[in-house]
Amino acid sequence: MVLATAAGTGAARAEGRPFLAYHASWYEVRTDDPALTTIARLPPYITHLALSFARPDLTYKGGLDLDGTGLQYPYSGTVLKGAIAALKVRVPQMKVLVSVGGWNYPAWDRFDAGALARLVKDLGADGVDMDYETHHPDCLRTRAGRIACPGDALSVRVVEEIRRALPRPYVVSVAGWSVGAYGEGAFANARPQGGYAGVTLALLRAPVAQEIDLVSIMSYDAGPAFRPDEAFRAYRVHWKGPLALGVQVLPGTSGGPRFTLDYTARTLARVMDDPLAGAMLYALRLEPEGVTSPDNPDYRSLAVAICVTLGLGDCTARMP
Structure with a gap:
């Protein structure tokens, strides 16, 4: 019932x-x-595919040699390039991005935009997803009421370097921290608080934000007080383009709610009045422990729930 209702709400606005x-x-x-x-076999309702993860300090000199890139595909770069090409034949509108960063690859001070751009071009990909995560955000509110974080300038510089290396029409997407738009204005006291509150604000209000095509919110694993729809509204104050709420396959460790099929549909339905609202799924190929069910869904069923709730169409297409 929830999925059917959500689909009816979003179907008329699915485009975009x-x-x-x-x-x-x-x-x-x-x-x-x-x-x-x-x-190569992914369904057509996915709009952006993020290959995870390349290292910010990747080593890549060419020849489709993935050693040193951080990507852990169990086949060669030649096979990966062929897989992207095969996908493009089936679903030419899907954008394939190389996702750089993530929790395990925090070496942003050694970011190599040139190597990343060569990898994107050699693979036949469409751009970059920047998953800028830091283990020590240490964000504070200044006397002027604005959030300042030690990594602000670096996060802005990374996007600037990506855009210089990969000008449009290459795509640049950014993954924002769950509470990354909190800490100021109407969201100054949004919960949860802490050193990550506002960590994405400097990037969102920098001039280079105009060079970003999509922002997704890691709206999960942020504790029981966190509300994804509130995070969406906080991000929307600073970012007016396509904005995706994150859905997590594996349960988090923070005590927050599990992304069941029902919770996923209800969470996304709360932002469907926004015509540029969408979803992010982390991640394809991850499987939860135990028997899968609506309360313990795998990535396949979560992808269908997202497709139906967003009203994207072709939601019965098989997910490998």
Whole structure:
């Protein structure tokens, strides 16, 4: 019932809604045939596919050699390039991005935009997803009431360097921290508080934000007080383009709610009055422990729930 209602709400506004899905390279199937990869067989309702994760300090000199890039696909770069090409034949409108960063790759001070751009171009990808995460955000509110964080200038510089290396029409998307737009104005006291509150604000209000095409919110694993729809409204104050709420396959460790099918549909339905609202899924190929069910869904069923709630169409297309 929830999914049917949500689909009715969003179907008329489905055009322009983003659905970005991360692809966990470390769980991809092993094959030498590009057509047998899960990448080549993805359904058409995904709008952006983020290959996860490249290192900010990646080493890549060319030749489709993935060693040193951080990507953990169990096949060669040649097979990965072929998989992207096969996907593009089937779903030419889907944007394939190389996602750089993530929690395990925080070496942003050694970011190599040139190497990343060469990798994107050699793979035949469409751009970059920047997942800028820091283990020590240490954000504070100044006397003027604005949030300032030690990594503000670096996060802005990284996007500037990406855009210089990959000008439009290459796509640049940004993954924002759950509470990354909190700490100021109407959201000064939004919960939860802490050193991450406002960590994305400097980037969102920098001139280079005009060079960003999509923002997704890691709206999960932020504790029981966190409300994804409130985070969406906080981000919307600073970012007017396509904005995706994150959905997590594996349960978090912070005590926050589990993304069941019902919770996913209800959460997304709360922002469907915004015509550029969408969803992000973390991540394809991840599987929860135990028997899958509506209360313990896998990435396949969550992807369908997102598709139906956003009213994207072709939601019965098989997810590998």
